[in-house]
Amino acid sequence: GAVVSQHPSRVICKSGTSVKIECRSLDFQATTMFWYRQFPKKSLMLMATSNEGSKATYEQGVEKDKFLINHASLTLSTLTVTSAHPEDSSFYICSATTPPGLGLNEQFFGPGTRLTVL
Amino acid sequence: GEDVEQSLFLSVREGDSSVINCTYTDSSSTYLYWYKQEPGAGLQLLTYIFSNMDMKQDQRLTVLLNKKDKHLSLRIADTQTGDSAIYFCAEREGDTGFQKLVFGTGTRLLVSP
Numbered sequence: 001g002a003v004v005s006q007h008p009s010r011v012i013c014k015s016g017t018s019v020k021i022e023c024r025s026l027d028f029q030a031t032t033m034f035w036y037r038q039f040p041k042k043s044l045m046l047m048a049t050s051n052e053g054s055k056a057t058y059e060q061g062v063e064k065d066k067f068l069i070n071h072a073s074l075t076l077s078t079l080t081v082t083s084a085h086p087e088d089s090s091f092y093i094c095s096a097t098t099p100p101g102l103g104l105n106e107q108f109f110g111p112g113t114r115l116t117v118l
Numbered sequence: 119g120e121d122v123e124q125s126l127f128l129s130v131r132e133g134d135s136s137v138i139n140c141t142y143t144d145s146s147s148t149y150l151y152w153y154k155q156e157p158g159a160g161l162q163l164l165t166y167i168f169s170n171m172d173m174k175q176d177q178r179l180t181v182l183l184n185k186k187d188k189h190l191s192l193r194i195a196d197t198q199t200g201d202s203a204i205y206f207c208a209e210r211e212g213d214t215g216f217q218k219l220v221f222g223t224g225t226r227l228l229v230s231p
Contacts, residue, residue, distance in 0.1 A: 034219075041224075041226075042223070042224070043206065043221045043223045043224050044206070046218065046219070046220075095160075095161075111159050111160045
C-alpha cells in the first residue's frame with residue numbers, strides 16, 4: 001500500500017512555543033490530507049481536512065488560529081500547533097487519500113507524532 | 119452527535135477466535151472499515167465492507183454487517199499474539215465523493231499465549 005510519513009515522531013517542547021508537524025505521502029499524490037488527534041485510550045478525532053492549494057476545513061470546536069494547517073504541495077501537509085500548552089499534548093496522526101470518487105478511497109495513515117508540552 | 123460504540127477491552131487465548139463488535143450511527147454509510155493500531159503507531163486498514171453486503175471474509179478475518187441494527191463485527195480466527203492491538207471500526211459519512219471517516223471508540227485486544 002501507499003506510504004505516509006510523519007516528522008517528527010516525537011517532540012517535547014516548552015509551553016508557549018510553536019511546533020510544526022509534517023505529513024508526507026511518499027509514493028503517491030495526495031489531494032486530500034486529514035489531521036487527527038488521539039487522546040490516551042481514546043478514539044481518533046478529526047481535526048481538519050486539508051486540500052492542496054486551498055484553506056483547510058476545520059471540524060467544529062477546533063481552533064483555526066491554534067492549529068495552522070498548510071497543504072502546500074500534493075505530497076506535503078503541515079500542522080503547526082501555535083503557542084502550545086500542556087493540554088495540547090496528544091498523539092497527532094495524519095492520513096492522505098487520492099482524489100475523491102466512487103469506490104473505497106482508502107485513507108493511508110502516518111505513524112503519528114507524540115507531542116508533549118511541558 | 120452520537121458516538122460509534124465499541125466495547126473497550128477483549129482478552130482471548132492464542133488460537134481462540136476473537137469477536138469485536140461495533141455499533142455505528144449513520145445508516146447511509148456506504149463503507150464500513152476495520153483498522154488496527156499497534157502501540158505508538160498509526161492505523162492500518164485491515165478490511166472493509168460495502169453496505170450492500172452482509173458478510174465478507176478475508177483469510178482469518180470475517181466481517182458481519184447487520185444494517186437493520188447498525189451493527190458491525192470483526193471475527194479473527196486462530197488469534198495470535200501478534201494480533202494484540204487496538205481495533206477501530208469506522209464509518210464513512212455520506213455516500214458520494216469526499217471521504218470523511220468517523221471512528222469508533224476502539225477495542226483493545228489482548229492475546230495471551
